[in-house]
Amino acid sequence: MHAEVVCVGDELLSGRVADANAAWLGARLAEHGVPVLRSTVVPDDVPAIVEALTGAAARAGLVVVTGGLGATSDDVTRDALAAVLGTRVVRDRAVEDVLRRRYAERGAEPPVGALRMADVVEGAEVLPNPAGAAPGLRARMGSAQVVLLPGVPSEVRAIAEASVLPGLPAAAGLVTRALHVPRTPESAVGAALAGLEAALPPGVRVAYLASRTEVEVRLTAAAAATTAAEALLEPVVADARAALAALSPIVDDVPLPVAVVRRLTAREETVAVAESLTGGLVTGALTSVPGSSAVLRGGVVAYATAVKASVLGVDAALLAERGAVDPDVALAMAHGVRALLGAEWGVSTTGVAGPGPSEGKPAGEVHVGVVGPGVQGVESLQFRAERDGVRASSVAAALASLRERLG
């Protein structure tokens, strides 16, 4: 059995939004033993969706469609499925009640149109949406199972994890372990694991999910039972850890911000953050982790150079002489915020996000400072990327630099 993915949305074709769902579905469906053999992006247009649905259902046993289930007039995926099935779109009272409750709890009436999200395809199974308003739908097209999901990535993940993936063949004895490797190119991670991939025991798969800040290696074993899958997987995970350890000082089973919060919690120590070019994103990444309030005192975004002196106590003469983009300034910012907020650890970022140079320093020059109990250090980096890429890479560098020193 294999799957096809159909993503619906003008905004995906015009390039205004880069689709985030196809890659995620491809990885998760492959882990569940149902590889995706084609994915298609079509506009918010009934005939185009009908053609894509018909072709996909003729080739694949599972067709997952994302997008076009919202409340506005360009959301027509339901109509397309109804047309294919020769049935109609009808209002589902149970879903409507759920929607009305969602609004009532906020003391609001559902706006006109909102209840369109309670429209379903006659005869289709309704898949509850734990993360949003519009439910998913599941129906049969000939020999294929067709699943409609909203386009919002968090809702795609929530409905798929709750109602789609568990029903798939490999789900019974399926175990997945993730290894997160920050600050390392996906090609290097792939090369480090090439030998391991070539010698994988049957039933074990490796998938890579690369972001701008880390590579997530997902190792999955499928067997008759969970225990068998774990027995199959553990030695592979150990080998992968060993291979990756030669590549990166940090190989965690959770994303970098979670790992930092866990290490600080275990050490019963706190951290404070001083940010310039990252503008609050390092602190934002740490505070995205539930439980971070126990270890994060807070942070200072010293965007204006004067604030680096007035609030963080960076030597004004140093700033005047070298400017704000300087390793010693980064170190002084880390010391300053640690003292100001009374934390054991201080982390800092300063640099040029771009576009274009600043204070005679090229875009992408970044300095990251870390100060802790008996520890201090600065990393100076040169990123080649656009403004957002430089900022994201700087966030990863600051968190990774702290993570490394937390041991």
Add this chain to the structure above:
Amino acid sequence: MHAEVVCVGDELLSGRVADANAAWLGARLAEHGVPVLRSTVVPDDVPAIVEALTGAAARAGLVVVTGGLGATSDDVTRDALAAVLGTRVVRDRAVEDVLRRRYAERGAEPPVGALRMADVVEGAEVLPNPAGAAPGLRARMGSAQVVLLPGVPSEVRAIAEASVLPGLPAAAGLVTRALHVPRTPESAVGAALAGLEAALPPGVRVAYLASRTEVEVRLTAAAAATTAAEALLEPVVADARAALAALSPIVDDVPLPVAVVRRLTAREETVAVAESLTGGLVTGALTSVPGSSAVLRGGVVAYATAVKASVLGVDAALLAERGAVDPDVALAMAHGVRALLGAEWGVSTTGVAGPGPSEGKPAGEVHVGVVGPGVQGVESLQFRAERDGVRASSVAAALASLRERLG
């Protein structure tokens, strides 16, 4: 004339690599008047590529294929095109010479297989690759023009800019205007524009792009010439603005953080941010805007309650009596950060991100403070979402609250 994009690569379907080419091609081709009406991802498999090529060429005047032109055995896109055209793959001596020179310049012999990149489809036009080794190829399939490009994004861009886009009918008659509406459900925005949509002049299209913080309404007009398209579009934009103004005090043609930075720049005033539950994300959103350094002094993330008193000067008795999640605390934080960083405006957030209540306040209770020249105010909100949703909605509320007061 419209285009289709076909991306070739197992790694795209397995989620190992998120495709970066389709979105870029969609944007650039639309700008050149050739909208992409479908994009498809297929595996490194000749029959699958043949089927995708045949279907695309039957529907579209231009088919752009990326991937599968490399040097390894799984690069079979050339073979697929040759099969479709009933011709064969032949070695191109001129391309081979270029390849050999590239290696010779590095004092290296071409590795085994590297010269496969000099293989071309008989009768196809060779498109030079300014950014890499494998050239692009262009051929006719019936009435369609088919272009094969490598999969490396930088090479796709280089060949497309040099040899594909210049040949296209420029986007003379295509005009798009965006209207951004914060803090309003997509369904309400759609309802407000339902009448306008029902009476759209031919050639004008409305699309909605909803994020957790705003709805972007995209109005697009297609006509023979830009002036005609603009004439067609402007009255629709004016009507849409009027309809949306009844719904939201803010309707900007740019996203909220950009609008805030522009208003502050125009007023020649600066802002400082004090954040609790948003943990740096408000400041991060503002600093994502190029040019924000002229108007943003910086921010303080006062995550620990004690920091609200020690750094921001919030009355310790008030904090002891009411706790940190309180409208008066929000107001005091805004006053405090404005004074600390020497800005005209101060913005603050405090609340419970969740999961679960805190200090006896429910998850989702949020207070946003804004203080400016002769202005001060607090908004108290109750969001119903998970941790990330509460934080994102709080960022939007803080920026929108400031934007409204900036006039």
